[in-house]
Amino acid sequence: MTIQQVFMIPLSLGMIGLGIRMVTQKQKRFFLGLAWLTIGIGCAVAVYNPSFLKGQDSASLVLRMRIVLGFLSALVLMITLEAVRRFAMEERYALLWVFTGVILFIFALYPDAVGWLAALTGMQYVSAITVVVFAFLLLVVFDFSLALSELRADQRRVCQHAAELELRITELEQIISRLSG
Amino acid sequence: MDDILKKTLVIIPAYNEQAALPGLIAEVRTAAPGTDILVINDCSLDRTAKVAHAQGVLVLDLPCNLGVGGAVQSGFRYAFSHGYSYIIRCDGDGQHPPSEIPKLLAAMRVGDVDLVIASRFLENDKDSYKSTTFRYAGIRGLAFVLSLICRARVTDPTSGFQMMNRPLISYFSRSYPLDYPEPESLALLRRQGYRFREVGARFRPRITGVSSIHSMGAFYYLLKVGLALLVDRARTVNVRYARHNVIKEMP
Numbered sequence: 001m002t003i004q005q006v007f008m009i010p011l012s013l014g015m016i017g018l019g020i021r022m023v024t025q026k027q028k029r030f031f032l033g034l035a036w037l038t039i040g041i042g043c044a045v046a047v048y049n050p051s052f053l054k055g056q057d058s059a060s061l062v063l064r065m066r067i068v069l070g071f072l073s074a075l076v077l078m079i080t081l082e083a084v085r086r087f088a089m090e091e092r093y094a095l096l097w098v099f100t101g102v103i104l105f106i107f108a109l110y111p112d113a114v115g116w117l118a119a120l121t122g123m124q125y126v127s128a129i130t131v132v133v134f135a136f137l138l139l140v141v142f143d144f145s146l147a148l149s150e151l152r153a154d155q156r157r158v159c160q161h162a163a164e165l166e167l168r169i170t171e172l173e174q175i176i177s178r179l180s181g
Numbered sequence: 182m183d184d185i186l187k188k189t190l191v192i193i194p195a196y197n198e199q200a201a202l203p204g205l206i207a208e209v210r211t212a213a214p215g216t217d218i219l220v221i222n223d224c225s226l227d228r229t230a231k232v233a234h235a236q237g238v239l240v241l242d243l244p245c246n247l248g249v250g251g252a253v254q255s256g257f258r259y260a261f262s263h264g265y266s267y268i269i270r271c272d273g274d275g276q277h278p279p280s281e282i283p284k285l286l287a288a289m290r291v292g293d294v295d296l297v298i299a300s301r302f303l304e305n306d307k308d309s310y311k312s313t314t315f316r317y318a319g320i321r322g323l324a325f326v327l328s329l330i331c332r333a334r335v336t337d338p339t340s341g342f343q344m345m346n347r348p349l350i351s352y353f354s355r356s357y358p359l360d361y362p363e364p365e366s367l368a369l370l371r372r373q374g375y376r377f378r379e380v381g382a383r384f385r386p387r388i389t390g391v392s393s394i395h396s397m398g399a400f401y402y403l404l405k406v407g408l409a410l411l412v413d414r415a416r417t418v419n420v421r422y423a424r425h426n427v428i429k430e431m432p
Contacts, residue, residue, distance in 0.1 A: 156247055156359070160255040163221075163241045167259070170240075 008047040015040030031082035035075055042071050062125045066108045069129060073104035096143055100136040107132065185286060186215040188266035189344075192256035194249060195273030196223045199232045205275055206236045212279035213269065213286075219259060220273070223252040229273075249341070250362035257354040261347070269344045274387040277342035281382040285344040288380045295349040295424070296370060296377035300337035303381035319403055327364055330410060331371040336379055338364040348427040349375050355422055358409060361402055365409040372413065374424035 015036050022033025080097040083089035089097075107113050107129060114128040123131065191209050195202060202220065209218055220233035224246040233240045241255055253270060260268050269285060271277045281299055288297040302324075320339055327335045341363055345353070352373055358365040367377065420426060 152359070155245070156251045156254075159243055159245050159247055160251065160258055163243045163255055164259060164262075167239060167241055 005047050008043060012040045012043035012047060015043065029082065031078040031085060035078040035082070038071060038074055038078070062111060065126050065129065066111060069104055070108035073101045073108060077101035077105070093140075093143060093147065096136070096140050100133075100140070103136070104129075104133065185267060185290065186213055189213070189216045189269060190256070190260045190263075190265040190267070191216050191218045191269045191271055191282075192253065192260070193218065193220045193271055193273045194223060194252040194256065195220055195225065195229050195233070196246075196252075197225045197227045197229060198273035199225070199227045199229045201275045202229065202232050202273060203236055205271070205273065205279065206233075206238055208279040209271065209282070212282045216269070217265070219256055221252045221256050223247060223249075248360040250357055250359045253341075253362065254354065254357040257350050257357065261350050261354045265350070266347045267344060268350055270341055272341055276384050276387045278383065278385050281342070282344075284380045284382055285342075288378055289344050289346070293376065294378045295375040296343060296345045298337065298340050298377060298379045299342035299382035299384075300340055300379040301382070301384050302336040303379055304383070316399060319399055323364055323403070323406065326407075326410065327367060330368050330414070331377075333371070333377070334379070335367065338367060342382065342384070348424060348431060351427050352422040352424075356419070361406055364406050365413065368410050368413050372416075372418055373422060374418075376424075 017040075019033045019035070019037030019040055022029045022036060025033075076097060080089065080094050080101065084091060084094045111125055114125060114132065117128045117131065118124065121128070121131075191213060193202070193205065193209075198205075206218060206220075209216070218238040219241060220229075220236075220238055221241045222230040222233065222243060224243050230240055230242050239259075241259060243252060243255060247255070256270070257268065267289065269282060271279060271282070277299065285297045285299060288294070302320075320337070323338045324335050327338045339361075349370060352370065352375070353366065356369070358369075370377065
C-alpha cells in the first residue's frame, strides 16, 4: 500500500458516504450528493487501480480523455441542476450550462460524434473536445455580459428612482414643517 | 426673457465638487436669475450633498455612482416629471462658466432647435481652451466623424454645456448613454429627428477634480464612442419618441 492509497482511500470513502447521506437525507440535496458520489467513486477507482488510468498505448489516451470528460460533464450537470434547485441560479443561465454538460457527456460516450469536427479541421479527438468546451465557455461568458448589461440598466433605473423619491420626501417634510410651524 | 427662465431647470452634475459648488451656484443665480437649480450628487465621497443643501438648491442624491450619463439623465427625468420646459446643464467642476448661459438662452430663443451646445472651438480664440495635443486631435477627429453622421457641423462633440427643450428632455429621459454620453447622444437625437446648434463660448480650466477622461481613458473613450456611433447607425428609429410624435403629444 502506497502513501497515496493510505490517504486517498479514506478520503474517497468519505466522499462516497457524504454523497449517500446527501441523497438519502430528509432535507435532500440530491444533485450535489450525486456529484460527491461521482467524485468519490472516481477517486476510489483511481486509487485502487492506478494502472487503469495510466494506459499503455495511444488509444488509451482517448479512453482516459473520455473518462475524464464523462466525469466532468456529469459534474457540470449535477452542480448546475443543484444550483437551480436551490434557486441559486436562474433557469435562463442554467440552460446553457445544462446544454454544455449534455453535449460533452454525449461526446464522452460516443467519441465518433466529434468525427465531423475532426474531419472538418483535421483535429484529433482531444483537441476537438477542447475546441467544443472552449466554444461553450465563450457562449456562457457572452451570456454573462448580456446579463451584466441588463443588470446595470436596471440598477440605473432603481438608483435614479430612489434619488427622486428622496428629494420628494425632503420637499414634503419642508411643506409639513411650514404648515405645522 | 423671464418667462423662459421661470420654466428652466439648471442641472449641475457633481462628483466630489464640495469646493467648487457654492461659487458656481452663486454664479448661476446671477447669470440666470429665477431658474430652479438641481444639483445631482453622483454618490460623491466628499460632502458635496451637504454643501449643496446648504445653498438651498434642489439636490438629487444618487445612492450609487452612475457616471455622468446616468447622473445627467436623472436630472432629465426630474425636469420632465416636474413640467420644466427647458434644461441647462452646467458641470459642477466649474469648467462651464455660467456667465455664458445668456448665449445659450439667446440661441434657444431664436427657436428652430431642440438643443443648443456651447462650443469651445467655434470662436477663433485659440487660447480659450488649453489641452494636450493628443486630446485635441482626438476631439477633432471625433468632431469630423460626428459631423458626417449628423450631417451638420459639430465642432465640440464632448461639450456638456448645453440647453435643451422639453421634447428632447422627454426623449433623453427615456434613453441616454451611460458613460461619455455627449457624442453618442448627438448622433441619437439627430436620428430621432431633433435639431441642434452650436454657439461659441469660453470655457474655464476646471476648478476642482480631474477630467473623467484621463490619459489611458482617452483610448477607451474613442473606442467606446466609436463602437456606440457605429451600432447606433444599425438601430431602428424609436418612432414613439421621434421628434414629430413627441411634439404632437405636447400640450
